[in-house]
Amino acid sequence: MNKKFDYKKNSNKSKKFAGDFKEFVSNIENPTQVTIDKISAKDKGESFSVFGLIDKVVQTGGPTIFYITDGTGTLALKAFEGAGVRSYPHIDVGDAVKASIKIEEYQDELEGEVAKLWKLQDKDKKEFLDGLEKIERDRAKVTPIPFLVDSPILEKLKERMVIAATAVRLAIIQNRPIVVRHHNDTDGYSSGYALERAILPLIEKQHASVKAAWEFFTRAPCDAPMYEIDDSIRDTAKSLSNEAKFSNKMPLVLIVDTGSGEEDLLGILQGKVHGEDFIVVDHHRFEEDVVSEHTIANINPFLVGEDGAAYSAGMLCTELARFINPDPNLNITQIPAMAGLSDRVDNPEAIKKYLEIAHTKGYTKEMLGEIATVIDFVSSRLRFMEAREYVEVLFGEPMKKQKALVDLLAPYIRGLEKKGLEMAKSARKLEKFGKLTLQTISIEETFHRGFWPRPGLMVGILHDYAKEKEKLSNLVTVGILADAMTIRATDEADFSVQELIKYLNKELPEAFVEGGGHKNAGSIRFMPSKKEKVLDLFKKFVGK
Missing domain, CATH: 2.40.50.140 (Nucleic acid-binding proteins)
Structure with missing residues (x-):
């Protein structure tokens, strides 16, 4: 950094x-x-x-x-x-x-x-x-405000947040476009939306124009949990076109709820070749920090000796958004509780405090859970669309319309989840490895294409069922596709996605395994022709 x-x-x-x-x-x-x-x-x-x-x-x-x-x-x-x-x-x-x-x-x-x-x-x-230069520097200067909750993790990240917020404010003042790229789930959308709510009013004020918010800001979801070279090239191509047609500058790109790993580096370097600058806000574990030196700021709890499982990206981005724009009327303070709950953050004290803040805005824990469910569902239908106005409704602009939408869609989505669970239960396989239970399900043989819940969520639902209803505390659940696996594990399983990837690449380098996530939850990809060998090695890994 x-x-x-x-x-x-x-x-x-x-x-x-x-x-x-x-x-x-x-x-x-x-x-x-x-x-x-x-x-x-x-x-x-x-x-x-x-x-x-x-x-x-x-x-x-x-x-x-x-x-x-x-x-x-x-x-x-x-x-x-x-x-x-x-x-x-x-x-x-x-x-x-x-x-x-x-x-x-x-x-x-x-x-x-x-x-x-x-x-x-x-x-x-x-x-x-x-x-x-003096006017711009003075206007861009950030005076940190208190975090929404007291947290040693946030305090350790404060300097990085100040640097990032200053860079964002300066980009706005210098009429530089801003691109926010986020993961395509509730935490990712929470991250991107919180930043959007902070940045857009500053752009409109800078240009005295509501239309400027469309020219100088873009928020776009990434389908994969990484800033793939495909996303990077699309962002750069669009920016170069705008530079040629409208004399726009190359953008400042914020990658949120992803961006920390080696798999993100190529996309970042590709953008830098063309004059883009980058800020990363993430909470996922990485093998080696290869990203920070190529960014203006890299905000991740792991970089300050803390665990990313304690703060989701939506929680971090809401706090960053308040540094960028301290206006108390941004309507984002309910977001951290929802983002943390949806991403299963292991930080009860912070979640409790964020929930108390959400309650003052009229949101209960149950309502936030329903909203998160709808956001996950809608995001799978929007795919790569920005859908700014629709997303505003999802996050409570206006709250009355948000409630009506959630009341309509949540029961329908819960019905799909119930149906998916019954299908998964009928098709799963359970194997014992000592005290550990391995639960596997073949996604493509069980669900038709485009089925909801999508694979990652379906694996999570099946995992929760086995853990909570069947009391399987020492459990690893795997959703198997032709060229990928989605994984969930309990703490008792003493499992690590990162260690699994190391093991597979050592034992089967020709499968070219890659992936990431958290210690107990993540995904891997591999050569389709090596699927059976990867699965065999997976079983050996959990059986060790």
């Missing part, structure tokens, strides 16, 4: 300068000078002068649109010399300018109609950029 965020690396600067900036300003007759953040709808029809850095230039079939930023906000300036004619062709992205403008409104958004545009030179430009 970089211990200090490098502001200058992420800023536009000019190396040449000359002249007296103050004299330049005073010698030009102009309207009242203001900063962009002081301009509002009540100023429509008024004339001002503004200084700014050209962040983007868009040539329309009519006027030329210059997007400028002065550190306090962003404003579109419209200059017209003829239909489709490039106005002020000597002024381009990266130039510092002074503009005399009249405030107008277009499609419900404020813009400046250009009367005159001057390009700052040499020392004038340097003085402006130095001032811009």
Whole structure:
């Protein structure tokens, strides 16, 4: 992890300068000078002068649109010399300018109609950029607020959260797009949504535009529990296209509820080749930390000597979101309890405190469980869609609509789970290895394609049934597919997904086993042709 965020690396600067900036300003007759953040709808029809850095230039079939930023906000300036004619062709992205403008409104958004545009030179430009840098740095600065719960784990992660929050705030101020990639389950969605609720208001304020939230922010689920090269290439391709078409910058990418393992590294490095930067927020175990040196910040309890099973990503991201945007009205404080419960976090004290917070928002433990069930189900249907408005309803915007949706879908989903459990019970196999019971089920031979619950959840339901109803305390449950296995284990089984992967790669390297997760819950992938040999070795592993 970089211990200090490098502001200058992420800023536009000019190396040449000359002249007296103050004299330049005073010698030009102009309207009242203001900063962009002081301009509002009540100023429509008024004339001002503004200084700014050209962040983007868009040539329309009519006027030329210059997007400028002065550190306090962003404003579109419209200059017209003829239909489709490039106005002020000597002024381009990266130039510092002074503009005399009249405030107008277009499609419900404020813009400046250009009367005159001057390009700052040499020392004038340097003085402006130095001032811009200070304004941006001051605005990006994070003043940590108390965590929602007292926790030594969170305290150990605080410095990393401050660095990450500062980088996110700076990206917003510098009009840099932000991409949030999250795992496709309740904890992953909780992580991504908490960050979304914190970031979007800041983007809208920066651009004085609701539409900017769609241009400068994307949240997208990953189907696999890792940032695969496929996801990375899609993110990069879309960003390069936006850079070419709209002069957008390459994004800051936040990978949450995944991103810590060696399997995530290639995707991160691929994005960095094209100018993307990365922040990781995760709680999964990794064999070796190969990611931190390639990120602005890597937030994971394992990196500070703690267990990731004590904090889910949704819990961590909600606390990070509050550092990014301390507004108490974000409507996210009920999320940690739901995320922790859905991910079976082993931290009773923190869960109890988060539940107390959720209760003040009108959420019971039972209701949070029902919401989590619906989120898991809906996420399997949305797949790679962002579905921002639908996800807002899932998380309580508005709460009345959320309750109606959950009341409708939860009984239907519970019925599917009950049916799935009966099918699984009829098809499972139980084997004894000393005191340990191995429960296996062939997923593809038992359930049709697209069946709900999906394999990982179905294995969990079957595992819970055997543990709670049949009192099998020393238990490992495995869902077997053609090229993968999903695994759940009790503490008494003394099982480790990571140790299993090491063992399989040592005994059967030609199967090319990979995977990850927590100690007692995870998944592995392997060559389909080696399935039977992998299963045989799995049984030897649990029988040791």
